[in-house]
Amino acid sequence: MEKFVVATNVKVSNHIPDDLAFFILSKLSIKSLYRFGCVRKAWTLLFENPQFMIMYRNYFLYNNHSYYDGASILLSHCLVPSGEPGEQNELLYSTLYLLSGDRFENRVKLDWPPPFHEDDSFIDILSSVCVNGTLCLTQGSNLDAKCVFWNPTTDEFKVIPPSPFEYIRYHDTMKTFHGFGYDHVKDDYKVIRRLDFFVDSQVDQPYEADEPYEADVGFPSMWEIYSLRSNSWRKLDVDMPFCSRYDGVYMDGFCHWSGEDDYLSLSKVGPCLVSFDLCNEVFLTTPLPSDMVDDCDILRMVLLNGSIAFIIYDESTTFHIRILGELGVKESWANVFIVKPLPCAQHLIGVGEKGGIFLRKNDDELVWYDMSTQTIEELGVKISRGYCNIVVYKDSLLPIVGL
Structure with a gap:
């Protein structure tokens, strides 16, 4: 042709x-x-x-991420029992609510699994994440610290065993749980934590001729990882920067934390995002630009429509939301949202679907700020001024592997 x-x-x-x-x-x-x-x-x-x-x-707001499809919200917070202020026996006990519906009008109080029935003080949902219907609950950091996998839908749970590394004679061990997530390559759930060892000054430490001993000398800190498939802990040969225990999220096989250089670390990176790959078991850092950390009162990491984000806010309650474009690239932090002052809001609680932000008002009421419509709605829930956490939750009948 x-x-x-x-x-x-x-x-x-x-x-x-x-x-x-x-x-x-x-x-x-x-x-x-x-x-x-x-x-x-x-x-x-x-x-x-x-x-x-x-x-x-x-x-960005209306293209809702599949992460939120069919999801509800778990709200956990710690309350102080009624009594005289300042009492020495006051404890923070943790409560858990399931919020669902278009405006979270359906609210159900949930019971913690049996390992916490005798002590429900300060239970944390690690990494603020639900993975295949499973939560990782942690409590405490000393000898009696607990770590439990729990599926609220089926009420199955598994108590994570102790580590062979956590006991050193004449020392106290502080166990700091940092991350929980899923290794899709090995089909495995994993937990990461850091162990710090301190000489126990209350214990009489005898000297034995056949054992080298130096008084008041601690052991170096170490990182370890738990595998549900092997039901065991093992040591990680990493030198991660100091990581914030209360500012971490999980997404797509990575655990992320706020990190900062400390005098013990060999990784001199300054303020950064620390990301740990659960499949390859290596970490990388993404430095934070100076304007993200200078002159800001609070820096809070969240997941926002499938992206890592930091919400930066000050006493005027103006929120600046920076979203990360690429791990490891300092220049890829984009200043996407600026939320003007919200006079009634006092404290950021967390983020839900479509960029909605949960806030605590001055009168301790929980409110929902919709960034797409720029409106605030009261939810009729009172929350404490202590620790609060928001988790996006999906029902799942999948069993916890390794039970």
Whole structure:
């Protein structure tokens, strides 16, 4: 078949109108947007363009991540029993509620599993995550510390055994649980924690001639990892920066924490995001830009529509939300949202679906701030001024492997 070419003097333009380009680019990930900056100089400044940012925010909020499909919210918080203020025997006991419905109008109080029936003080949902219907509950950090896997739907639970590394004669061991998640390569649930050893000054430490002994000398800290498949702990040969115990999330096979250089660490990285790969059992760090850590009162890490984000806020309760585009790349932190002052809000609790933020009001009421509509709704729930946590939860009938 013959082919014919028609000659024409009309020039074909390769110019793409800004509105069309913005529409296409607004549907890309932050990682892709930074890479597309090399195509056109103007695209390197997209996050400073108000017109583009309106389109990008709308798509980010309304393109709801599958992570939230069919999900409810678990709210855990610690309450002080009624009694005289300042009593020495006051304890923080933990309560757990399941919130569901379009406006969380359905609220059910849940009972903790049997290992916590005699002591329900300060129970933490590790990594603020539900993995295949399973939660990892931890309590305490000393000799009586507990770690339990629990499926609230089936009420199955498994108590994690002690580690062979946690007992050293004449020493106290502090066990700091840092992360819980899923290794999809080995189909395994894993827990990460750090052990710190301190000389027990209350114990009389005899000297034996056949044992070298130095008074008041502790052992170096170590990291260890638990595997549900092997039902055992083993030592990790890593030198991670100091990590915050109460600021961690899990996503797609990685545990993430706020990290900061400390005088014991060999990793001189400064303020950073520490990410631990549960499959390869290695970590990497993503430095935080100076403007994220300078002049801010509170820096809180959350998951926002399937992305790692930091919410930065100050006494004026103005929230700046920075989203990470690519692990390990300091320049990929994008300032996507700025939430203007919310006079009634006092404390950030967590994040739910579609970018909604849970906050505690000055009168201890739990409220929901919808970033897409910029409205605040009271939920009719009183929460304590102590520790509170929000977890996105999905029902699952899957058994806990290894029971």
